[in-house]
Amino acid sequence: MSNRIVIPYKPQPRQQVYHQTNDIDELLYGGAAGGGKSEATIWDALKYALQYPGSRQIIFRRTFPDLQRSIIARTIVVYPKELGKYNQSKHEWLFTNGSVIELAYFDSDMHKANYAGAEYDVIRWEELTHFEEGWYTFMLSRLRGSTPYPRYVKSTTNPGSIGHAWVKKRFIDIGEWEKVHEVQETDDQGDPLVHPDTGEPVISRRIFIPAKVQDNPALLEADPNYIVRLMQLPEQERKQLLDGDWDTFAGQYFGEFSRPIHVVEPFDIPQEWEKFRALDEGYTDPFVCLWIALAPDGTAYLYRELAKTKLLTSEQVELVRLNSPVTEEYEYNVADTSFWNKSKTERITPAEIFAQKNVPLIQAKKERVNGWKRMREWLHVYDAIDHVTGNRYKDTKLKIFSTCIKAIEAIPAMVHDDRHVEDVAAHPLDHIPDALRYWCMSRHTPSKATGAWSANPDELKDRRQDFDDDDDDMSEVEGFW
Known part of the structure; x- marks a missing residue:
């Protein structure tokens, strides 16, 4: 045998x-x-x-x-x-x-x-x-x-x-x-x-x-x-x-994201353009700060990013200041509401520490589903016409500098939540999209037909007033640094 x-x-x-x-x-x-x-x-x-x-x-x-x-x-x-x-x-x-x-x-x-x-x-x-x-x-x-x-x-x-x-x-x-x-x-x-x-x-x-x-x-x-x-x-x-395509996949939340359309090579942002910063709080998870500029035609440009873990609040604000040229002025800094949480051992919030370092924050609207919808409006790809040649081309109202490699990686990586399909599933890379969502929610829904893109002045006035009203509370932490 x-x-x-x-x-x-x-x-x-x-x-x-x-x-x-x-x-x-x-x-x-x-x-x-x-x-x-x-x-x-x-x-x-x-x-x-x-x-x-x-x-x-x-x-x-x-x-x-x-x-x-x-x-x-x-x-x-x-x-x-x-x-x-x-x-x-x-x-x-x-x-x-x-x-x-x-x-x-x-x-x-x-x-x-x-x-x-x-x-x-x-x-x-x-x-x-x-x-x-x-x-x-x-x-x-x-x-x-x-x-x-x-x-x-x-x-x-x-x-x-x-x-x-x-x-x-x-x-x-x-x-x-x-x-x-x-x-x-x-x-x-x-x-x-x-x-x-x-x-x-x-x-x-x-x-x-x-x-x-x-x-x-x-x-x-x-x-x-x-x-x-x-x-x-x-x-x-x-x-x-069938094709084994790695640039698009089932379950992808922002399926409209396209590198050829949304990613642009860096250029010098004109001084007169409105500029903003959007922040997401974190320590073990990364702290995030995004720099966004708004062109006169209503196109937003994410032109600088910072994402780093294991930073104390004092280190976060110093890095934000270090990466913000003195020639740049910002309309406002919209931030995760967790910046206003006091720790059990400190009598001061991260937002107060940022304010002491001349980086005042306003609280973000944290509606997730509406926020993602607003962000999708900014990412939406539409047909545009070249007024010189008359040719049609694809365009979008939110563009990202090629140097913002973490944002370019994170946005197309978001997937639908299995239980709440209108929401984004928790993801290790979702902190940059969260910060971008905060900024999108601080703006009106973009109008591509007219190019009339503007902040919500009444809302921003109320938020700035809320911040001004908190000035008295800051007196107790004078000299903290």
Whole structure:
């Protein structure tokens, strides 16, 4: 009797590229639906387990039902029983050579504690855009061990969902696809990381391997109409699932955002233009300040940004002043209402500290749904006419300098809240859109037909009067600095 075990898997050409790319630190595979991503994951994990005795891997899905449907059920069916056994209570495969593949889900910060002392040779994420960046980077610290085995992270995904922006930034935007890129790692402030012993820059080798349904002929042969069903999807979902388009995705809140239309190269803002600042309070979350100028034709320009964590209020106001040229005068500074909260240990609010440093604040209107609608009005793309040539072109009343890279990253990354579809879902990058929303709510809805864009003078008068009325309260903190 032969002891030969047949592996019931023949990789497609694109899957083969995925399997053979191992001289990396991080890999992302996928893009469109039907590319054979999950199938590639489970067989790649088995190959590694058999090749490296005593190795340990983990495969993550966001929820247990997803894990059960796509990974657990499939491995139970196709993994040869002669090679290992599945432990139902531990959700892991134990192979005859001592290797282990854990099957797990990760859907909250609390799950970090489950892996505080864990060690893995390979970490695999299925549908990476369903996860938060902090969970992914935390698990990088669990990629360790005493054996001389190759260690890396291999992930698969489609575009879209809550993690779209950070995944796109980490893998898609780094350069040419299907090429390993050496990427300089940075800390959460954007500063380059250096090795504590050698002083050398910390470099990661990353690659994105795209896959489309056309790369999976076995699927199309078994189900020729699958691609037709993808073609019938609404435009955003079709671009995402059929084309693997990373610039638009289902669930995107500001689908009208277009880099060619909304992003402009910097220019010198004329001194006579009205200027404003919009602020969002934070410490662990970033403190945000946006500088916005309003042209005579009613077009708003976001021309400067500041977003930084772990700043005391005194440091926040100093950075705002440092980044505000003395030649610039501001109509007002609209800010999150949390600037008016007193801490338990201080008798002074952040707003009072800002006022003492000659940066008086007015309270933002924090209506979320109405605020996002107002912001959408400013981002709206409309047909305009060149009065010299008579040609039509696309234009918008809110433009962003290309130097405001965090705003350009954040705005298109916002997604609809599943429970409140008119609202934006909580997102790690939502602090800059929040600040921009405060400014939009301090203005009238733009009128593209007439170009008549103006502040609400009665509202601003009331707000300034409210601030002036608070002057007496400031006397008790004179000399605080």
